[in-house]
Amino acid sequence: MTYRQRIGLLILIDSFIVLTAVFFSQFLVNATVYVITMPIVMSSVTLLLSHHFFSFRYKLYRKAWQYASIGELMMIFKAVTFSIAVAAMVQLIVMKDVFIRLLSVTWMLHILLIGGSRFAWRIVRDTYMIDGSSKKRTLIVGAGSAGTMVARQLLNNCDSELLPTAFIDDDVKKQHLDILGIPVVGGVDQIEKQVQELAIENIVIAIPSLSKKQLNTIVAECAKTKVKTQTLPMLEDLMTGKVSVNQFRDVQVEDLLGREPVEMDIESISEDITNHVVLVTGAGGSIGSEICRQIAKFRPKALILLGHGENSIYSIEMELKDTYGNDLIQFVTEIADIQDAKKMMSIMGAYRPHVVYHAAAHKHVPLMERNPEEAVKNNLIGTLNVAKAASRFGVSTFVMISTDKAVNPTSVMGATKRLAEMVIQNMNNGSKTKFVAVRFGNVLGSRGSVIPRFKKQIAEGGPVTVTHPDMVRYFMTIPEASRLVIQAGALAEGGEIFVLDMGEPVKIVNLAQNLIRLSGHSIDDISIEFTGIRPGEKLFEELLKENEVHEQQVYPKIYIGKTADLYIEEIEQIIATYANLDKAALKEALLNLANNKVAAPKLMSIG
Incomplete structure (x- = not known):
């Protein structure tokens, strides 16, 4: 389907939804849908035009609804609310009255039908288009903003081989809750147990702010499971756009060793x-x-x-x-x-x-x-x-x-x-x-x-x-x-x-x-x-x-x-005579001098 065909189909669907919302709300308020009065016609036309205007204004026709989330829902709320507000202003100007009950019911039906039609695409995609059986069951360590972002991208990416199955987080306030429909099953000390119980095949550590010591602790727990453990890309690579958040890399030994870096002056x-x-x-x-x-x-x-x-x-x-x-x-x-x-x-x-x-x-x-x-x-x-x-x-x-x-x-x-x-x-x-x-x-x-x-x-x-x-x-x-x-x-x-x-x-x-x-x-x-x-x-x-x-x-x-x-004079002696010494004698002279044994026999024999 081309872009223009898609826009035309959405306009047609939305027009039907708007008119349905108006006439069905009239039935709920006045117990009739057969009486077509001038106020109803005027309200319907006003609502229809204002809905399309605000839909274009908030780019509702440009959204990829199979990936819809809270942000898209807020856009629908604004478009519908402003459309109803315009209809109320027209009623007040032309008829000197506002049909508050009718507009209130229309507003609710409007949001329900528009939102439902859009999110139905997401439901169909998640239910029928994503085959979770072929994906690796993945445990995400960290239920914060980074972990949530990782889970959302994995859920939205049909091509990803990973299926987020559970979160691990030491924050007791998050434990036993669901985030994006994914349960937070316990703290770091539960990793080994949860990997066995949930048949986890992959672990992703999604806490960019981890210190070396904390990362060592988590990796030690993950190592008990013999399941592949990965982590997020480097923060600077994420910020510069070199990689995306779901391009995980294996945990490297460099991540575990050393200290926290010293800041430069x-x-x-x-x-x-x-x-x-x-x-x-x-x-x-x-x-x-x-x-x-x-x-x-x-x-x-x-x-x-x-x-x-x-x-x-x-x-x-x-x-x-x-x-x-x-x-x-x-x-x-x-x-x-x-x-x-x-x-x-x-x-x-x-x-x-x-x-x-x-x-x-x-x-x-x-x-x-x-x-x-x-x-x-x-x-x-x-x-x-x-x-x-x-x-x-x-x-x-x-x-x-x-x-x-x-x-x-x-x-x-x-x-x-x-x-x-x-x-x-x-x-x-x-x-x-x-x-x-x-x-x-x-x-x-x-x-x-x-x-x-x-x-x-x-x-x-x-x-x-x-x-x-x-x-x-x-x-x-x-x-x-x-x-x-x-x-x-x-x-x-x-x-x-x-x-x-x-x-x-x-x-x-x-x-x-x-x-x-x-x-x-x-x-x-x-x-x-x-x-x-x-x-x-x-x-x-x-x-x-x-x-x-x-x-x-x-x-x-x-x-x-x-x-x-x-011992500069002694060093000068070595430089002047090293070529005349055999390897053993030269080695002994170097070690003696470097360890402050300037009176060692081999050193004194040089020169």
Whole structure:
């Protein structure tokens, strides 16, 4: 049926309804429908014309009545009421009298018949057009505005494979009530029971305001059921229109880990970045690329993307240009190795950045155990090269990305990052540039991190390999880690090591179990195997040594470490002689120095 045919049919139906309401109300009021008087004819014509006018005014002929709800009912109420009011005014003007009883009954019949005719479409659709037997019975956690919106969209969407069957909500005022005809069957502690009793096949968590702790509690209850659990899309995606509320996504481990995000001091960050030149080393990496995304939001004059891998640099360059264009922000790529001191001087001199974020590093613990000389060249010498270039050309702030593995290091990677911290703290002492470091724990989803590996193992049917049942780590998301780095730059006065309060550490075995459950499997389906601690690994990570801790926060959830002893001469010895040492001797020298054992025999033998 075309649009015009539909409009014509609705006008015809409404005309019949209006005339029926008028004459039937006359029968109810005067006990006759056979006497056609001039007042009746005039009232009928007036009511008919005014009804069509207000129906067009309130777009009643444009509504999709199979999805009708309270809003459409209010439009019908207004159109009918104003139509009756116009008829009453005409009666008063022409006949000097208003047939109140007749108009009152007509008004009631009018609303009843118009509303009934429209909502009949909804009833037919819900009763005969939606086949609930082929849909998955779905439990919605959260009976608030978001949950109600989800339920309404699922009910109205014939193509959806989900059928809302019940709500779960901890608000006792909502329990035992029906919302949109769907019962609220209990609180979160009833999830397992209700899934069994109602034969639930899918769970949707529809509470956007949940804290990490609350979400963990709900997911833990859902995990007992072995039913697929999903949640709403990201709020920012909903607000920007990228996705609709019924495009659910699986609950991800990133949703459960970490802490509540720390808000950024936008004003202080803008002063350092907006309309300034900013350079990021390692710009193609997980952290470096996210730092670039976050910086671009502050509209720097130019953003220099420096990296060794051309593919990753090209990828982030194209992404940023597609998002921001190249007019508001100048995006410049430099393919370079931070081990090339001359190239670092050349780049720094050419662009004269205001802020440098140093994210380039070798970070994989087992690989650096086998190649300690490469860790020295990249993490230590590379950092020194970039820092010297920054100081030489008057960079205002230099922010180095460090790691919790630099605290009491047991690995080559951790040791070289600790020595790099010493280097930039020493650079701060004799430079106008403010040099700072930022420490944080493991980053969720970064290249080579444990979560992508676990996901791959689960997809292949297992087993999931964990080094030790007691292994624990701190975790944070890539965007949060990047925001911390940028915020540290704004807080920098020079020489600090900033540390984020990362909350409670997470057992890796618990992380693996959560991933297995969130992937729709059980621990019986996907086994976990313990492979033993790898060389250089620790069971427990630390963020600060005991003698480094300042208890007072310098910013919400951000601490600052005390300056420790700096062994610059010894670091220079290692840089000068590392190529002459075998791997074992170099590893021992690095660990001794990073752990303040400057009198260790192997270190004293260098040079």
